[in-house]
Amino acid sequence: MPGTDVLVVDDGSTDRTVETAREAGAKVLELPYNLGVGGAMRAGFRYALRHGYDTAVQVDADGQHDPREVPRLLAGLTDADVVIGARFHGEDDEYRVRGPRRWAMVVLAKVLSRLAKTPLTDTTSGFKATGPRALPIFAQHYPVEYLGDTIESLVIALRAGCRVAQVPARMRPRSDGRPSHRPLKASVYLFRAGFALLLALVRRWDVVADRATLSPEAR
Structure with a gap:
């Protein structure tokens, strides 16, 4: 997208991710060691806040998320604080997931x-846009546990009074990585997803949708 900045959060990779991203013109945030998806996302939000951005769009690195869909997510921020790019939306869904x-x-x-x-039909989608009210919250409170980057982050935003919405978004085939659709892995996913949701609902989060409440350490 013309006029936008791209940040690649390098979560302790051992390949040429950093060099390749910089050669392509992206900004790169190198983490000293692997923090996992949630930790990398929190670092990205803190970078955005520290450098004066008020809006961020999360795009996975496996090639599934089509940048051409980004304007649709950004348009959704007119009426919401977090917008999910939904794979299941009833408009000729091409994305298929079965079983547990x-x-x-x-x-x-x-x-x-x-x-x-x-x-909401796709709360585990990693394709999301975050607006000015939610960005400082995620910079300080974005969860680092398994599935926290999807499920618990939405719970945190909602409890802070943010509005969450979704828009349809088409996904492309993965260019790299393997989905965990095998029966055993899918069953484990079912159990862990249920546990993650329960944890998110019972955990207390003292969050306020106000940039002024963000601690200096998070900036």
């Missing part, structure tokens, strides 16, 4: 739809 993994996604979507007071 799909069951988990359905349950998570139903529970979080009630919390958000709006229909």
